Amino acid sequence: MHVVGRLLVSSFVITFVGGPAQNAVAAEAVMLRAGEATGPNAVFAFDKAKPHMIVVRTTQVGVAGSRIEVFVDKAKTPAFRHLFAAGECKFGDIGSKCEVIVPASNPAYAAILAQFKHGRVARVTVDDAGAMKMDQTASLAGFTKSLR
Incomplete structure (x- = not known):
């Protein structure tokens, strides 16, 4: 499956998880x-x-060995770059899912948070060496207010 797009979709949701x-x-x-x-x-x-x-989660895109990169605005270096390990990805009824946790103690946490708070758009790319690719842009408008 090859997924490439420039669809602008963003979602800011406050989620309450019980238990x-x-x-x-x-x-x-x-x-x-x-x-x-x-x-x-x-x-x-x-x-x-x-x-x-x-917590960074992918759905229907990404497998072990896939690279996820997030560039904010026109930055030359990514706010976040990660290569998914085998233990971070699994397959289910709707395809692959990967998940990685970035704790506050990781320097990437502060970089992601700062760039998301001050940026206008984030370009998220998930690539597994050409077999599958997602390239999407999300608006960061209002993000700072959501984190309060």
């Missing part, structure tokens, strides 16, 4: 989605509870 953490997201998170709501996408969940963390 124990589900998919590594604690009680309250601000979420940014790049991609299609029911298709290939990448979601950044900024956990507002302690300990602070960012």
Whole structure:
């Protein structure tokens, strides 16, 4: 499957998760989605509870060995770059899903947060060496207010 697009889709949602953490997201998170709501996408969940963390999830895109990169505005270096390991990805009924947690202790946490707060758009690319690619842009307008 080859997925390439410039569809502008963004979603800022406050999510309340009851009970124990589900998919590594604690009680309250601000979420940014790049991609299609029911298709290939990448979601950044900024956990507002302690300990602070960012959970990055992909759906229907990404397998072990896939690279995810996030560039904010016209930056020359990515705010976030990660190569998914085998333990971070799995296959289910709707295709592959990958998840990585960026704890507040990781320098990438502060870089992602700062650039998302001050940026206008984020370009999210998930690529697994040419067999599958998602290239989406999401608006960061209003993101700072969502994190309060």
